[in-house]
Amino acid sequence: MAETSSPNSSADDLKNHVMKIFQDATKDCEDEYSKREFGTIGRSYDSLNDFSIKLFNTMADTGIVDRAREMFKPVSDLGILSPVAIFTIVIMTYAGNRKAKSALKVYQHMIATGVNPACYTYVQLICVLATDFSNVKFLRYAKKYFLEMLDKGMKPNPTPFWNIMEAIAYREPVEKAKEFLEQVKAKGFMPPDSGFHYKEAYLAKGMQTLKMYANLVHNDTIDKDVRNYFYMLRISTDHAEKLLNKMYNALVEDGNEDEATEFFNEVEETGIEPMVVIHTAVIEAYLLFGKTKGALEAYLAMLAAGVAPNSYTYTVLIKGLSADSNFFGDAKKYLLEMMDKGKRPNAATFTAVIEGFAKQGDKAVEEEGKELVQLMLDKGFVPNAKAMMEVLKGRPTSVIRSAMSIVLSTLKQ
Structure with a gap:
């Protein structure tokens, strides 16, 4: 023809x-x-x-x-x-x-x-x-x-x-x-x-990044919603820049200047998305679809891959776990792990865990919350009551009172 x-x-x-x-x-x-x-x-x-x-x-x-x-x-x-x-x-x-x-x-x-x-x-x-x-x-x-x-x-x-x-x-x-x-x-x-x-x-490091993205889209063992999420994400030509800016800005806003600087320097030197960005995005994706178990498994897979979480990763994970009563124990665990690694939770992250205690309306649970606060004080972290109140705005009065009581009564001891 x-x-x-x-x-x-x-x-x-x-x-x-x-x-x-x-x-x-x-x-x-x-x-x-x-x-x-x-x-x-x-x-x-x-x-x-x-x-x-x-x-x-x-x-x-x-x-x-x-x-x-x-x-x-x-x-x-x-x-x-x-x-x-x-x-x-x-x-x-x-x-x-x-x-x-x-x-x-x-x-x-x-x-x-x-x-x-x-x-x-x-x-x-x-x-x-x-x-x-x-x-x-x-x-x-x-x-x-x-x-x-x-x-x-x-x-x-x-x-x-x-x-x-x-x-x-x-x-x-x-x-x-x-x-x-x-x-x-x-x-x-x-x-x-x-x-x-x-x-x-x-090149080898860059190919590792591309391989993970490809796996997220094409591996049938990964949750379908998460696969579709990353497929749509990858269609956007500026997806990498958005993820990088999101993590960098969060680190800066929370006062984690050293982590932010280290993160920025790695991106500038290599031109590659650090693996912590992609792993954290996976955790966020699972939480977006209300799949807390998947988010926790994604975090454990991140550790198994030898990728260290930064403060933003912990923030995403802990807040997500705190929102699901079935994983509240894990939220406490990783809050302490975060601190043991020399990282300090922001007000929203810390308050999310304390709110988890308060929501249960149980005196024994409140005492457990006070023990957690004391452990955090022993590690050098002092909760900011004013910042907590800002985070708790709009919550039921009973939850606010209980959460503040857990923290303030411990601080007065």
Whole structure:
């Protein structure tokens, strides 16, 4: 199938030809969601053209207008959609629905009919292949097409490169990452200094970070809600910056300047998200979905991986455990562990544990709370009553009175 048509071809003939291409590319669709999308997009040539206009505008708005023009260059002066645009729309739809096998099949059909892919075609295909871990062959194809795209002089954005590197991190040894990195550099592609530092000195560490992210999204043994959470998180191009800023700002606000400085220096030196950031984000994700047991297991997995928690990690963990009566004993345990490591809980963290005692409305439990406060005093921590009152605002009066009594009566002894 040629991408050009005779000047004598009528507009109707060309439109019918385009619709035939679309129908052939989608006729074997087995995914119900994709099938519904194709039914909407391809009701008629006009609906297909309307979708193409919207896609062109979206691509232009995101700064890739040159790729949009390349893909939507008409086959004649009649302004009819090109075959490559049709095939790319089908591949893009499958990619959006995470159907790598179907996207690859359409791409191979496109090549067999003599239609050359545009840069955007490659990007869509490579991204879905690299992010589908159901078949090891998909990674090999993703690498192949990325290098092929570079050989054709195309200049892709960083996304397909990072997707491939993450897939390598998940499936292959770091030597394979070095090999692929050298291959793309030899073809003139210089990976941007983002995502992780690709310099050899930090490559192994960077691949470890990517492997953990890939595991969070693709490992079926991990809670489904948490996997979906990290999938959506990773779609955001600035997710790493947000997580880094969140932890750094929390450390600074709580007066943990030394930890904040150490954290900042590590990021500046390596360009990599410290593993403590990702592990802490996992704990937060489990707590977000009310899965306290999962949060505690994530913390224990963090320790087993040799990653040391910082003050912010403890804050997240202890507050989460305190909110679940089934894990209140663990909250007390880790509050003391935090202090034994020379870290000081902020008012919200300390108060969350004391509030746990107060909520139970039991005198024996209150005495246990006083014993905890005394242990903390012995470790050099003096609760700030005023800060506690700020945290307890809006709580039932009985809880506030009990919590303050536990602390103040101990301080007076």
